Amino acid sequence: MNKFPPFTRFDGRHSRSNKRVIPGWSVSPKGLAGLLLLTIASGLIPLRVEAYSKGSDDAGTEGIDARLAAILTNLKFTGKMESTLEQRLGRKLNPAVAKVGQMLWFDTVTGLHDDNTCAGCHAPAFGFGDSVSIAIGVQSNLVVGPGRSGPFNQRRSPKALNIAFYPALMWNGRFNAPSGDPFDNSQGFLFPAPEGSLQFPPHDPVIKHLAQAQAHIPPTELTESAGFTGTRGTSFSLGPRFDIFDDGKGTPIPPPDSAGFRNDPIRQAVLDRLNLIPAYRQLFGDAFP
Numbered sequence: 535m536n537k538f539p540p541f542t543r544f545d546g547r548h549s550r551s552n553k554r555v556i557p558g559w560s561v562s563p564k565g566l567a568g569l570l571l572l573t574i575a576s577g578l579i580p581l582r583v584e585a586y587s588k589g590s591d592d593a594g595t596e597g598i599d600a601r602l603a604a605i606l607t608n609l610k611f612t613g614k615m616e617s618t619l620e621q622r623l624g625r626k627l628n629p630a631v632a633k634v635g636q637m638l639w640f641d642t643v644t645g646l647h648d649d650n651t652c653a654g655c656h657a658p659a660f661g662f663g664d665s666v667s668i669a670i671g672v673q674s675n676l677v678v679g680p681g682r683s684g685p686f687n688q689r690r691s692p693k694a695l696n697i698a699f700y701p702a703l704m705w706n707g708r709f710n711a712p713s714g715d716p717f718d719n720s721q722g723f724l725f726p727a728p729e730g731s732l733q734f735p736p737h738d739p740v741i742k743h744l745a746q747a748q749a750h751i752p753p754t755e756l757t758e759s760a761g762f763t764g765t766r767g768t769s770f771s772l773g774p775r776f777d778i779f780d781d782g783k784g785t786p787i788p789p790p791d792s793a794g795f796r797n798d799p800i801r802q803a804v805l806d807r808l809n810l811i812p813a814y815r816q817l818f819g820d821a822f823p
């Protein structure tokens with residue numbers, strides 16, 4: 535069923551440079567990633583979970599509320615985690631910044647293939663999770679919901695709801711905060727190679743939260759949103775099984791950088807697209823005066 539093997543070959547490094555593509559205000563990689571965190575976080579606030587129910591008529595469930603309450607207490611579950619966000623961040627939420635993040639979350643501009651974005655896989659109607667059993671990235675039928683079809687990726691998209699509070703992300707926790715606190719970058723953030731432990735170093739003044747670091751990754755994934763355009767017949771083709779997905783649509787995948795990775799060139803290509811859109815430059819300018 536899964537048509538795509540792992541993409542470790544094209545996992546790349548990310549550049550620390552903030553290139554200005556057009557004179558005036560421009561979008562930086564860190565700014566872009568930070569917004570995605572805020573989008574996720576700001577989407578959470580109205581959603582409250584009650585830790586108990588008001589009772590039941592079913593005799594077979596006698597004591598179940600107390601037992602459940604004991605378990606939840608033991609797990610330190612309050613149902614009010616989201617209300618701690620500003621305190622954990624150490625600042626107020628900034629609605630102008632959250633607005634840019636909201637726009638990016640739903641905009642295929644972040645996917646070079648022009649047909650997928652975060653919300654294609656992490657859909658609000660599904661708890662910011664998947665609407666199908668295994669994620670479908672590029673070349674979908676553009677439906678988000680049970681009718682979504684297209685080439686499968688390898689895994690189901692987890693819910694992005696509440697991830698701002700998780701010290702480890704992804705199904706196996708491979709993107710994580712060694713400090714044990716996603717709001718604490720004093721030990722940097724750990725990602726698999728080639729990002730490794732050096733890409734998001736301790737005390738980075740901008741990448742302060744694990745989710746900011748995480749957001750650097752999805753736009754670089756060929757299967758998820760970047761696509762395969764321009765890869766067929768090149769030295770960096772993944773072979774015939776993937777060449778069939780080079781449909782010529784969207785922005786071509788840039789060649790690897792001198793280190794042999796394409797994450798940074800892809801990120802820069804996404805920034806170039808954003809910088810060509812005056813409305814985004816205005817939005818970013820308003821959010822980061």
Ligand code: HEC
Nearest residue numbers: 570651652655669670671689690691692703704705752758
């Ligand atoms: C093609 C579908 C797809 C797209 C597009 C996508 N994701 Fe994901 N996302 C996934 C899958 C699948 C995983 C889990 C992968 C794994 O564990 O190996 C995941 C994991 C995550 C997680 C970790 C959640 C957790 O509970 O650990 C976050 C956060 C996340 N994605 C945010 C984003 C953001 C931000 C974007 C847009 C920039 C994005 N995703 C785009 C499919 C997608």
